[in-house]
Amino acid sequence: QVQLVESGGGLVQTGGSLRLSCAGSGGDFESVIVAWFRQAPGKEREFVASVSYGGSTTEYGDSAKGRFTISRNNAKNTVDLQLNGLKSEDTGIYYCAADEVVDDLPDPHEYEYWGQGTQVTVSS
Numbered sequence: 266q267v268q269l270v271e272s273g274g275g276l277v278q279t280g281g282s283l284r285l286s287c288a289g290s291g292g293d294f295e296s297v298i299v300a301w302f303r304q305a306p307g308k309e310r311e312f313v314a315s316v317s318y319g320g321s322t323t324e325y326g327d328s329a330k331g332r333f334t335i336s337r338n339n340a341k342n343t344v345d346l347q348l349n350g351l352k353s354e355d356t357g358i359y360y361c362a363a364d365e366v367v368d369d370l371p372d373p374h375e376y377e378y379w380g381q382g383t384q385v386t387v388s389s
Contacts, residue, residue: 267292269361274383285346287361294342297363305357312371351387358382
C-alpha cells in the first residue's frame with residue numbers, strides 16, 4: 266500500500282508559478298500510476314495530469330495543457346507538478362492519487378491511494 270504526501274502549495278499572484286510535489290512511501294512506487302487532481306469549492310474533483318509507471322507517458326486535462334508539467338523521479342519516489350501561468354480559476358486543493366491499474370485516467374474513482382491535498386490560491 267502506498268502513502269502519498271503533497272507539498273508545495275501556497276498563495277501566488279496571477280501569472281505566477283508553483284511547483285507541487287507528491288512523495289510516496291510504504292510500497293512499490295514504481296508499480297503505480299500517479300495523477301494529480303484538483304477540487305475547487307463547490308465543484309467536482311477535476312483531473313489535472315497523470316504519469317505512467319516509468320514516467321515516459323503523460324496525460325493532461327484540458328485546463329492543464331500548455332501550462333502545467335508533470336514529472337516523475339522513481340529514485341526519489343516523487344512526482345512533481347509544475348504550474349506556470351497560473352490563473353484565478355486554478356485555485357483549489359490539489360491532490361495526488363495513485364493506483365496499480367487505471368483504465369480511465371481522468372476518473373478519480375479509479376485511484377485507491379490519495380494524499381491529504383495541498384492548497385493553491387491564485388490572487389488577481
